[in-house]
Amino acid sequence: MFENSERTDIAELGEFGLIKHLTENFKIRHESSIKGIGDDAAVLNFDGKEILVSTDLLLEGIHFDLAYVPLVHLGYKAVQVNLSDIYAMNGVATQITVSIGLSSKFSLEAVEEIYKGIELACNKFNIDLIGGDTSSSKQGLVISVTSIGYVDKKDVVYRNGAREGDLLCVSGDLGGAYLGLQILEREKLIFLENPNIQPDLEGKDYIIERQLKPEGRRDIVDLLAQMEIIPTSMIDVSDGLASEILHICEQSGKGCNLYEEKIPIDPVTYETARELGLDPTVCALSGGEDYELLFTIKQEDYPKLKNDVDISIIGHITEKNSGCKMISKSNMVHELKAQGWSAFKG
Amino acid sequence: MFENSERTDIAELGEFGLIKHLTENFKIRHESSIKGIGDDAAVLNFDGKEILVSTDLLLEGIHFDLAYVPLVHLGYKAVQVNLSDIYAMNGVATQITVSIGLSSKFSLEAVEEIYKGIELACNKFNIDLIGGDTSSSKQGLVISVTSIGYVDKKDVVYRNGAREGDLLCVSGDLGGAYLGLQILEREKLIFLENPNIQPDLEGKDYIIERQLKPEGRRDIVDLLAQMEIIPTSMIDVSDGLASEILHICEQSGKGCNLYEEKIPIDPVTYETARELGLDPTVCALSGGEDYELLFTIKQEDYPKLKNDVDISIIGHITEKNSGCKMISKSNMVHELKAQGWSAFKG
Structure with missing residues (x-):
């Protein structure tokens, strides 16, 4: 190279x-x-x-x-x-x-x-x-x-401003960057074993771009300003959704309910996770490097952004003692845990 | 360690x-x-x-x-x-x-x-x-x-404000950090050859401190403010005096005369250079890492700082076509050259 x-x-x-x-x-x-x-x-x-x-x-x-x-x-x-x-x-x-x-x-x-x-x-x-x-x-x-x-x-929006009842929102979709990395790692191993085999990246453009060429969401900051919404808290999704939600909840002294079915996952991300035997939700929760914006808004701001296709409402903020929970598609309640990429592991 | x-x-x-x-x-x-x-x-x-x-x-x-x-x-x-x-x-x-x-x-x-x-x-x-x-x-x-x-x-003081006739000044003394490094390198080699020999750093405290524990000259900035002097140009001496003078002259579109005998060199620096067979002036010109401040002032500001023992007047600014010169102790005129440490050499 x-x-x-x-x-x-x-x-x-x-x-x-x-x-x-x-x-x-x-x-x-x-x-x-x-x-x-x-x-x-x-x-x-x-x-x-x-x-x-x-x-x-x-x-x-x-x-x-x-x-x-x-x-x-x-x-x-x-x-x-x-x-x-x-x-x-x-x-x-x-x-x-x-x-x-x-x-x-x-x-x-x-x-x-x-x-x-x-x-x-x-x-x-x-x-x-x-x-x-x-x-x-x-x-x-x-x-x-x-x-x-x-x-x-x-x-200015900090991580610590989330209040009980606020809606938990995220831009774009999640898990793609992590799965792009998995595909790139797979192709690297195949190449190392046999340099004559061409990489098979067909249909994976989206997730590979998510990994190699992520974009900061300046457009979301502009959009929120246009909508006259100042989030009550905000963080970028660098370590995985779960880790970032926990940062907001911890620093705000609150809990949350996250709904698995609301987590935005692109079809390519979903299919690739399945291909690789991974759970797409786990990839979104723990994959990291998506560089989307996770933020909370007051309920009264809901009408302003409810129709925006690039923002998903994935849960809401609760009182601290309720803890940080994810409600699964099958209605099971799980405790939210940060298992994101850590620079000091692996 | x-x-x-x-x-x-x-x-x-x-x-x-x-x-x-x-x-x-x-x-x-x-x-x-x-x-x-x-x-x-x-x-x-x-x-x-x-x-x-x-x-x-x-x-x-x-x-x-x-x-x-x-x-x-x-x-x-x-x-x-x-x-x-x-x-x-x-x-x-x-x-x-x-x-x-x-x-x-x-x-x-x-x-x-x-x-x-x-x-x-x-x-x-x-x-x-x-x-x-x-x-x-x-x-x-x-x-x-x-x-x-x-x-x-x-x-605010940039590198490009030096004018013809301005006095060239430097704080503290020069070459010490470089000679401290030479001593540390020497003792390391001796140690690697025979770990039983204790390092011989006696009398070298000053230059070793210059190398290991340099101090930014905030006090000089304060002093200049007290004296009501705003330098016409300023730079810190990280790559050696010669290199920094050339930066000021180049960016100001000027030349200079530097007087070798005026360059401040501590006695320990001087003796150590002699011990190691090095020219003390070359160590000051090219050694680097002294983190002193090199600056130019208007002639009219000369009375304000002439009695300060921590500031040396080492030359003056000339027109561009005169070039950047050093007048040696024996009254020879040398062209000033940057031979400072470069991160891309050696």
Whole structure:
């Protein structure tokens, strides 16, 4: 993947040359970006706004496997994962910093692919790249992204604002990213056993895109604003629905009832889970990486969003002592447990 | 270094438990820190201020060698390196985010040491830790820090403001951090050859501290404010004096005369360079990691700082066509070249 007839050694450019080379096509879009790359720190100016900052570290072999993740998608995803955190505050993402550690196996062309993905995400989501750091690495690829944004004080949404009776809502559909990963892992194993076999990804485009090219739900933040809904709590679904619901309930000091039949699952996700002998609901609850928005709204806001096909109402908030429950399709009551992907397991 | 009779497996805590455990003693000090750790993003509020954000990625085997860097110092230094960038804008650093990738060789006690160093730096420099990310790593230790600060619009200092005739100034002394590293490397080699030989660091405390425990020069920013001096340009000395002077000259479209005899070098630095057969001036010019502040001031501000023992006037700014020159002790004129440490060499 990193072999290229035009291979250029990164050492030829030096650190400053590399940053300059990689970022010269990026545009500065926001008046608030007073100073971007090229000084010791970036200077931003937001009058009377709240500033949002979020950061993520992505490590080769832990968060991604270069055997099947194209570098352009990796750059795109590294940004999206961060923007998603800003959107989860009901905020507008405006700037990012990107730090990258590169081992000697990476050519300049390989790094350019990563930055192409970063640029695609910046263009699509109207983001300024305002700083960062590049370095050699003895140990594979390391990407650290920090995103910055703002939100009007009256609009900021935390995890801890859910109240009894609030409706539990989620955007899009769940479990797809996890099943996309399972398919990619399966094809990698087949390829390693016999490199002559072509990957069989037919009909799996949707879930593979969910894994490789997730999109932060800025559109949902915009939609909620149009509907004049300020959620009472919100979080992005990075670790799986169950884990995120538990975060909201714990931080709000509440319980919840989640209805299994209401959890939005795409037909491709459903069929793939069945093919692989997995329970589609478990994939949605524990799969993670969907980057949808999970939020709670007051009941009085229900009429405003009830007809939106991209938002599902999946349950409601209860008092703390009721606990966090899932009511199954067969009407059994289960305690909701976080079994999401943990960076320290496996 | 990581062996400990109280070894606790990080996996026992899980990611959220680890962050909570590591950060529960950190205090939030600033009114501007509306929301720190515990949500998707941090929320800051600075009315009418400019926001400063800086980020650095530190990788094991590249930026530090755990054979001789105590973890507590590593945590401290990771923060200082970042704060230094905010100070170099003439700003006040107020918040940081810290992301850490940890391989399985690290016990909880080892990570606690790192965070102890981070906390020391936060306490000493009045900084809020407001977010971050921890993850397992297949690649040794990875630390990414982003720092955030503010500065009044009228006080912000860039690299590009130097004007002809301005005086070139630097805080503290130079070359010490580089020579501290040389001593640590020497003792490591001796230790590897014969583990029974005790390290011989006598009389080297100062330069070893310069390497292991550098301090961002917030005091210089405060001092300049007291003196009512706004530098015309400023940068921190992370890559060596020569490299930083060239940055200022290039970005300001100017040249300079640097006087070798004016470069501040501590006696321990000087003696150690001689011992190791190195030129002390070259160590100051190219050594890096001193984290002093290099800045230019208008000539009319000279009387305000001429008596300060912690600031040296080392040259002046010339027109672009004169080039960037160093006048040696023997009155020879040399072209100034950046030969500083580069992350992509060696």
